[in-house]
Amino acid sequence: MRELAKTYDPSEVEDRIYEMWMKGNCFHAEVNADRKPFTIMMPPPNVTGQLHMGHALDNTLQDSLIRFKRMQGFEALWQPGCDHAAIATEVKVTNKLKEQGIDKHTLGREGFLREAWKWKEEYEDRIVNQLHKIGSSADWERLRFTMDEGCSHAVQTTFLNLYRKGYIYRGSRIINWCPVCQTSLSDAEVIHEEQEGSFWHINYPIVGEEGRFVEIATTRPETLLGDTAVAVNPEDERYRDLIGKELSLPLTGRTIPVIADEYVDKEFGTGCVKITPAHDPNDFEVGRRHQLPEINILNNDATICCPGSKYDGMDRYAAREAVVEDLRALGLLVKVVPHLHNVGTHDRCGTTVEPMIKPQWFVRMEEMAKPAIEAVKSGALQFVPENYSKTYLHWLENIKDWCISRQLWWGHRIPAYYCMDCGEMAVAEEMPETCPHCGGKHFRQDEDTLDTWFSSALWPFETLGWPEDTEAYRYFYPTDVLVTGYDIIFFWVVRMVFSGIEQTGKLPFSKVLIHGLVRDDQGRKMSKSLGNGIDPLEVIERYGADALRMTLLTGNAPGNDMRFYWSRVEASRNFMNKVWNASRFIMMNLDKAELPVEVPKELTIADKWILSKLNAVITEVTRNMEAFDLGIALDKIQSFLWEEFCDWYIEMVKPRLYSEGDETKSAALWTLQHVLTTGLKLLHPFCPFITEEIFDTLTDPETPLIRETWPVFEPRFDFAREETELETIKEAVRRVRAIRTEMNVAPSRRAKVYVVSGNAATADIFERSRVFFATLAYASEVIVQADREGISADAVSVVIPDANLYIPFAELVDIEKEKERLRKEQKRLTGEIARSNGMLCNDRFLSKAPEEKVQEEREKLQKYQQMLGQVKERLAGL
Template sequence: MKELEKTYNPADIEDRLYQKWLDGKYFHAKVNKDKKPFTIVMPPPNITGQLHMGHALDNTMQDILIRYKRMQGYEALWQPGTDHAAIATEVKVIDKLKQEGIDKHDLGRDGFLEKCWDWKEEYGTRIVNQLHKMGSSADWDRERFTMDEGCSDAVLEVFVKLYEKGYIYKGSRIINWCPVCQTSISDAEVEHVEQEGKFWHINYPVVGEPGRFVEIATTRPETMLGDTAVAVNPEDERYKDIVGKMLELPLTGRQIPVVADAYVDQEFGTGCVKITPAHDPNDFEVGKRHNLEEIVILNDDATVNVPGPYFGMDRYEARKAIVKDLEDQGLLVKVVPHSHNVGTHDRCKTTVEPMVKQQWFVKMEEMAKPAIEALKTGELKFVPESFGKTYLHWLENIRDWCISRQLWWGHRIPAYYCQDCGEIVVAKEAPCKCPKCGGTSFVQDEDTLDTWFSSALWPFSTLGWPEKTEDLEYFYPTDVLVTGYDIIFFWVIRMVFSGLEQTGKSPFHTVLIHGLVRDSQGRKMSKSLGNGIDPLEVIDKYGADA
């Protein structure tokens, strides 16, 4: 006879019970016209490591909702899956290879991608096992991955459709460049961090008027190497007489014009603003209005590429040298301490460099309108309602979305360049013949797509879109999205405008926002800080209920 244990031991029961649920297909949802559907898509965790308590919270809330609806008699689908997380995974795999003494370029693109797929097998499996341990009642028969065949087909379909509609274009615009990861990143991936900096006040001599100067103030003296004008407000009486005159740009041997532009705030600083169109988003727009040259002064690793004494220096090394040379020439007026928000890459925390580069973009103005309307008409709602303001603020101030990334892991851009005439052909498959010159030699674009381009399609790509499947017809639109407030810009907004554009419907009617699990110091849990709690450790000790 086996004696019943005096205390409850979850370890003896949970795995056995969960396996029974799986074997019985209790979580599997089927198209059933006699029942009303209820669908939740799981925010796909990145395959960059293992889950923490934030994921445990997010999945517990979804599990409560889906089990409740199942018991109410709905055909309840909780759609699970994982995300390839392009930049985060590539960085992890590169670091792992470095420890083995291997450089990714030695492997070549195909060899490196094999290592990424190995990583996916190891960590994707680990994440699913963690979710099993938590007792998550997702439909594991339907598990998806953002780079599986079906999701990849949806990505190509959307890219080609948006390109043909004129919503995707390739052009030179200001983007956020990460000098460490050496790729462009979107506005949503830039964290603005307050840093102690300085305002350097510099005199630019007026050509032909000895002893007369225009004083500008800048937080980035090194960018003066790319200045192509100084702007003043057209209403500013102090500077009306110098509009159209030329200035000596210190340390460069170049002359630049003074232009009048309403962008300049007369009350801020000296009322004179140096214009560096290739390294500042506002200056870029001023440059377009006045047909100014765009001089890119930095290489991809943020070293100076301008011939002369600063060539090859790191941007901060060049800053010190330039400030010293200005001081030696008597052109440095003063240095004022200044706290300001600096854009940093949310992944590696490097200060981002705004830079003009040829990239692929999505035009956002038209696509944002239906997403704004969806909230205003009540087709979409947030719980709590206040997060609707965050959503609207982002959409109403949206800029074109830079979607190309200088990475190997991810969905490669389906653009092919004719080697005979340079024609760009965008298609789901490599073309056989150039429509312009008849040539047959093509090279595919090297870049991959922003991760969020594919995860924006998640609510419908996981149900078989672009095919008109039974699942899509029955389970879409989904019902509730459960997520943290930190992902509204990255993911929620992109799913909404993508769903409306491709299917004509909002991908869900409710977004349920929860807080973030933090430590005793109020910091988000993270592997790098070592302040995370692994749900599996809690489960091993106290069981999944805890």
């Protein structure tokens, strides 16, 4: 048997162990008709930088599950990969080029894409190496990228399928536009934040009725340049006579009609709403209903586009100020009211987005949403925790058509081609040779690329070879569980579900395990702006990957955010050391010992107790893992190994190990080894490195721990009676230790313990446990008898069910020294009482001191008096 190092050094162990797993092909899954598959798809990290603590949590959860399932005998595939992250990566590469003094437009599309691919190679390698460090046992032979050849083929196939069914169309609709990134965004990419703003109340003159106005209120006065109507509710008596009349639109020289539409809330504001169809999604719908003109007043960079106007070319916010001042000068600005309102911002760059009408590509969502909704309502798709299904359903039940085109270079280019002779469009996998309309041979491809989520929505099946009917696709799809954060339910989960059903006819997974965010120790979200982010690799470097993993999982409940504390990492590291030191102790005693092959016949009450407790832990932990309660499972394993095994059982068996003549020694050694190896198997999914190192050192196996089978309940180790009996011993030990602590008795001072019980079964428990009970209770001798005969009158007693325990006082304490100590304590307490009484009788103190201080002194006096009473009582007893 090899020896464990004196102390556990993760930096010496982890890289070596991981390399061993990789060389042994331990993570690879193959189509295997003899095994049931279990598949997890890794949410592909973006190739925009390095992993953060959220990635560490997400991947630790997945790795723990896949290791558990692998040990249970499943053909377990954890499919890894990275996402091209269109907008985020393009911004990163563009900024990098800027730092080098290069404008991406001077490079051109092809030149820029070469730089983007270089970026991808560098950061994908970095991310994969970081995942190795965490201990991720993904099938790296199957590593995929959302823009590799296979995924690109899947994206094109999906686009063509949806286009041919009429689900994809190109049209001019109102979309979210980012003026900084200069691209369209889907609704899911817009974050609505509360911002302080104003309501500007403006008078619009009624044409032909001098001195009469319609008052509107707006948070964006500059958009009046694009107004094409004012709407009122048809049931609003105040404005019924205005319907159909014309208004003079200030600052423009145009007139606009007053229209009636039920969209208008009579009770909100003035009851009159300016309609700007090109710059508000609700106004857009009103405009379409009433065939209103759509006037776009913004350029792509959010400057004003009003040729011939003084505002033309102004920044949108500068134009706002100018418009307000001009309205004030004309006497049309009624008032300005402070207003807190929700403003849409781009989730990537934080810029306030602008609703704008632009020709874009869309996916019709109404029909595709229906089976995705039914999947949750029928129970075919389940969320853990279940309450997150409400988020999912709310999004789907209110879904709008999905804008999938992006004005970017990095991404899947839309497979649409325009004839340069007649302008007709063809959607095809490759550029057509001849135009079917005019016979022309000159084409240009659509400049836009697809939304990142369009491709990542296909991740569960495109990575397995779809649209080809591969063996891997047939065997591993549908997958089993998706592990992801609650923040991308509508970004990704929803889209994978409706895409999977639409393209394959099957749900992509049956379970969704939702986890929360990792926050700092103050509960704040980790971010660059706050500077509170913690690099997982820094934690690994200081404490090891297992300590990081354990910290992220301990107490972690599905769906809940967690706070990161360095003290918890240290506690996790301390647990690693506890397991390591216990293992070294066991190995030193096992060295050269010949253990029985079968279960020993000489098992004692202590052996049967720990084996039975182990059985219970196996059952509970397996149940927790199946229910995705990984944090609870780990808590139970830690509690068992630290408390039951290390603090109790190992201490119980030490006398047997140190006694050469004890015939139960081999049973103790066999039990130690069995419980340790089984405990390492239970702990392995969570803390794979340290468990692999200890297991391989302990057993010198032909196969590593990662290939071992998961422990199962064994009826032969179901010792319910011994469990109950041992709990009696543990309770007795706790009571004895408590009384010794109360009396300040050092562990080194041994004393007789008399166990008095008229219950034969209870007496028998102590008879059979005499040796280890003496060790645990710091007893010089344990005497079991039916009555108090021979026990000194001054013996200290403790009570447990069916027994009294007595300890002769003189054996616990040196009476003369104890008297001396108590007299000194009596003198000290008498002085404190005199001091406290003096203060409380002092009128100046009572009048000047705060009431809290006076109350504090009264409580001190009461405490000192109580303590003095106890000291006097003890002295009298002596």
